[in-house]
Amino acid sequence: MGTTRRQREYIGYRVYSTQRALYRSLEACVAEAGLTPGQWNALSQLAEHGAMTQRQLAERLQKEQATVTRSLDRLMQRGLVQRTQSPRDRRANIVEITPAALKLLTDLEPSVTRRNAEMAANISDEDLAVFLKVLDQLEANAEHSAGESEAS
Numbered sequence: 001m002g003t004t005r006r007q008r009e010y011i012g013y014r015v016y017s018t019q020r021a022l023y024r025s026l027e028a029c030v031a032e033a034g035l036t037p038g039q040w041n042a043l044s045q046l047a048e049h050g051a052m053t054q055r056q057l058a059e060r061l062q063k064e065q066a067t068v069t070r071s072l073d074r075l076m077q078r079g080l081v082q083r084t085q086s087p088r089d090r091r092a093n094i095v096e097i098t099p100a101a102l103k104l105l106t107d108l109e110p111s112v113t114r115r116n117a118e119m120a121a122n123i124s125d126e127d128l129a130v131f132l133k134v135l136d137q138l139e140a141n142a143e144h145s146a147g148e149s150e151a152s
Helices: 011-031 039-048 054-061 063-077 101-120 125-151
Strands: 080-084 093-098
Touching: 011 101, 011 125, 039 054, 039 063, 039 080, 039 093, 039 101, 054 063, 054 093, 063 080, 063 093
Parallel strands: none
Antiparallel strands: 080 093
């Protein structure tokens, strides 16, 4: 008779559970600005990487295009992003952040930075560096494994 593993012993479960807790923490942090974590991430990506197509943004966010479109619609209504038709492809929209969004991100930065520090409390810089390296390797292993499954 084989041994059974409890769910908490599986890496995927632990990462998912931790991700949900971190998400809830970020959610509380950005809610003061009327944003969701997904909207904050989209604005942050646009601020860091500049204007891009909606497809590129969806890929960067690892979200379905329809989900990103709905989120961008809400951000447009608030004047935080603007869309323009791509001059090279009439079917594509270019999305860019507005000055109002840059101000919002700047205003949120101290709160988000403080929240990030709280999440890393009691973890040494060395342990955190190892943890991030392990996460990178887990992600690479999972992507490789998923690629093998798709090829089968």
